[in-house]
Amino acid sequence: MGPREYKLIFAGSMGAGKTTAIGAISEIPPVLTDVHNTDRGTHAKATTTAALDYGEVTLPGGDKLRLYGTPGQLRFDFMWQILAEGALGVVLLVDNSRPDPVDDLRSYLRAFRQTVAGSRAVIGIGRTESHPLPALEAYHAVADECGVTVPILSVDVRRRDDVLLLLNVLFMQIEAFESDLVEGVRA
């Protein structure tokens, strides 16, 4: 069997670090659709993703990861559906400095429920060093409430190793999902 290609998506609120995470690990210059952010009340950053980010990573065995970042704001939810089509897994990023980050996670778990189903997801909580609360337990409670069992890690997506850790964990989730499928077929 030749090298496989996997489509993965990065989702989460505006400013959670989706563009940064893809930029930290992509081996090609990422495709960006950054535009001027006119909504400084919601987030102070100068630019925001309007359509998608795109990056690529080749794994040691030759398999390729195609990484798609989504725009964070709810008004771009039509892009979420387009980008989630055919995705094998999702990295959900949460910004712990936001007013209600636990509710952010609840919203994105619901929005990406089809990909999250089967636990093909990993959750990365950012800015926990400056904003230690809410604690990870609060996020686990929300995941339970949404009926999903997925790993939740504290990460700094500016660090390449942290993003690679997220992807490694996501792959373990995906492999577990696929082996469950195979066993289901055999049974």
Add this chain to the structure above:
Amino acid sequence: MTSMVFEGHAVREQVCLASITALVEEHGDVAGALVSTVDGFPVAAHLRQPEAAPRLAAMTSSLVALAEAISREAHAGECRDLVIDGGTGRVLLMDVPQAGGKLLLTVLCAPTATLGQVLWAAQHCRRDISARLEATA
């Protein structure tokens, strides 16, 4: 037909609304028009279904940003206009240069519209908005 302006810079919104209202009323083939920010917020709308404005604004932002990415990838220079050729109508998307950061113009065209005619009218509207905003700056 309903005209709407959205919260923000009142002068900018009135200027945009006047220009797009003229575009729609003077050209029978133009079914509606919208001005929005580059990050997808409506500024002024003259549409049959005004409730569509926020969603159209966000979609325009995504499509123009993507078209710009493709232009960069293809070394095609700056992307100015985007034409969506539908089975029962056309949609024109274009940028509106202005000093304080550009705006975006979305023009909905009737199925009977001649592309050259509506493109010319929309480009005139774009220049009109830029000139009026410059005059009020």
